[in-house]
Amino acid sequence: MPGPRTTSPPLKSRLIEQAFLLLDREGPDGVTIRAVARAAGVSHAAPANHFADRRQLLTEMASRIFRQYLDMVATRGSVSGENRARAYLAALTDYGLSFPGRYQLLWRKDLVDWQNPAFLDQLNRAYDDFLQALAAGSRRVAAGDQDIETLGTAAWAMAHGYAVLRSTGIFEPRSDAFTGKPRMEAMLDLLLGADEDQRLPPE
Amino acid sequence: MPGPRTTSPPLKSRLIEQAFLLLDREGPDGVTIRAVARAAGVSHAAPANHFADRRQLLTEMASRIFRQYLDMVATRGSVSGENRARAYLAALTDYGLSFPGRYQLLWRKDLVDWQNPAFLDQLNRAYDDFLQALAAGSRRVAAGDQDIETLGTAAWAMAHGYAVLRSTGIFEPRSDAFTGKPRMEAMLDLLLGADEDQRLPPE
DNA sequence: TTATCGTATTGACACTGTCAATTTGGATTG
DNA sequence: CAATCCAAATTGACAGTGTCAATACGATAA
Numbered sequence: 416m417p418g419p420r421t422t423s424p425p426l427k428s429r430l431i432e433q434a435f436l437l438l439d440r441e442g443p444d445g446v447t448i449r450a451v452a453r454a455a456g457v458s459h460a461a462p463a464n465h466f467a468d469r470r471q472l473l474t475e476m477a478s479r480i481f482r483q484y485l486d487m488v489a490t491r492g493s494v495s496g497e498n499r500a501r502a503y504l505a506a507l508t509d510y511g512l513s514f515p516g517r518y519q520l521l522w523r524k525d526l527v528d529w530q531n532p533a534f535l536d537q538l539n540r541a542y543d544d545f546l547q548a549l550a551a552g553s554r555r556v557a558a559g560d561q562d563i564e565t566l567g568t569a570a571w572a573m574a575h576g577y578a579v580l581r582s583t584g585i586f587e588p589r590s591d592a593f594t595g596k597p598r599m600e601a602m603l604d605l606l607l608g609a610d611e612d613q614r615l616p617p618e
Numbered sequence: 619m620p621g622p623r624t625t626s627p628p629l630k631s632r633l634i635e636q637a638f639l640l641l642d643r644e645g646p647d648g649v650t651i652r653a654v655a656r657a658a659g660v661s662h663a664a665p666a667n668h669f670a671d672r673r674q675l676l677t678e679m680a681s682r683i684f685r686q687y688l689d690m691v692a693t694r695g696s697v698s699g700e701n702r703a704r705a706y707l708a709a710l711t712d713y714g715l716s717f718p719g720r721y722q723l724l725w726r727k728d729l730v731d732w733q734n735p736a737f738l739d740q741l742n743r744a745y746d747d748f749l750q751a752l753a754a755g756s757r758r759v760a761a762g763d764q765d766i767e768t769l770g771t772a773a774w775a776m777a778h779g780y781a782v783l784r785s786t787g788i789f790e791p792r793s794d795a796f797t798g799k800p801r802m803e804a805m806l807d808l809l810l811g812a813d814e815d816q817r818l819p820p821e
Numbered sequence: 822t823t824a825t826c827g828t829a830t831t832g833a834c835a836c837t838g839t840c841a842a843t844t845t846g847g848a849t850t851g
Numbered sequence: 852c853a854a855t856c857c858a859a860a861t862t863g864a865c866a867g868t869g870t871c872a873a874t875a876c877g878a879t880a881a
Contacts, residue, residue: 426859426860442728444728447836447837447838448837448838448839449836449837449838450837457860457861458860458861458862459838459861459862460839460840460860460861460862460863461859461860461861463838463839463840463860464858464859464860465859468838468839469837469838469839522782522786524786524787525645525647529786529787529788538788560796561796562794562795562796562797562804564792564795564801565794565795565801565804565805565808566808568780568789568801568805569776569780569805569808569809571779571783572775572776572777572778572779572780572783572789572805573772573775573776573779574775574779575775575779575782575783576774576775576776576777576778576779576780576782577771577772577775577779579725579775579778579779579782580774580775580778583725583727583732584727584732585732585741586771586775589767591765591768592765592767592768593763593764593765594765598767598768598771601765601768602768602771602772602775605768605769605772605809606772606808606809629828629829650867650868650869651868651869651870652867652868652869653868660829660830661829661830661831662830662831662868662869663829663830663831663832663870663871664828664829664830666829666869666870666871667827667828667829668828671869671870672868672869672870
């Protein structure tokens, strides 16, 4: 039996596709059920068959966004040779600046259901992996005189905060005055140490 | 003649008062023009005489919130004796955790007009003061081998990021495993140095 | 008294999310 | 093949929202 012959791309995927276009163009508030339906060429109530409500649509989008971010981390880590912990952090701000709408959505608790088990599990798994990579690359943690969670929280908060503040326009993109490195790299050096776990030669 | 007999407190201040009640109870999205008008006991279009649109109301609220934050910084600095830079950072997360709705509003670019000159000026002035305090308390900056803006950006981003992530519930309130200090303090130690610019005895 | 002008009210419009009732069309039966 | 069934899409409605236009109100000024 040759499987169910799908007559056209299922509406659900078309809806999500259009929703992402709206998200990138107009931000989270532009993603209304009715606008998505219009963009997909269906009636305003058609999406209700695939998403219980607006929050569920946005939660599903957030889940995909997070997966996309993790892909970026994996790619970056294996390509540039920087250690995995730094890849997590640098990719976070890079992603936030490349896709402001998607990034903003991720942290809008009112629009995304953080209690969603799939989403929560994905996030916890990533954070644990990040902490492990961080511990492996830090001399002070290895020596046992530094709380890995404090370091991890500090680094994650810094990367996230920088992404948010850059995307609001409060911070300008500048380089460190002494090293010439991009600001984010210099900031990570401050926290993680410029001398430890560097893989690239100082050029 | 005993002065102009004001029949009742001016509507504008009553509106803002009710708006803050709504903000604290329901978050930024609960502050609708109509809800504020209802709470103040006037018709739905009455606020239009005092705020051109919803964005302007929320921008005015954001301005007051920022001023309130600066007051908290000043009080904290003069009471605890910690240096001014640390007071800025600690107060930021404290405020964010004490008033989640107000803090969330501050960073909602879609709801608050960051280009508002008064608001922008207030923010820049505070940030410059923060940088100056930071420079005064840092040996490495004083020695001239550390970009003060990188340090300031890192610290500000970290404090803001931590406030946001704590208020979403991603991070739990815990103490540093080695020093026993609150997490935020331990994080600041990582960045600013635990040994420099400490005013309080180690108890 | 009359005129004026800032302020509040009423009413409307286009938009939103969500629910109920209905239609549709393809697959699954008898 | 024809009858049935059922998921999926449509239509229509309701209560909200922000915002605009026209109106009514009231104190002050002439």
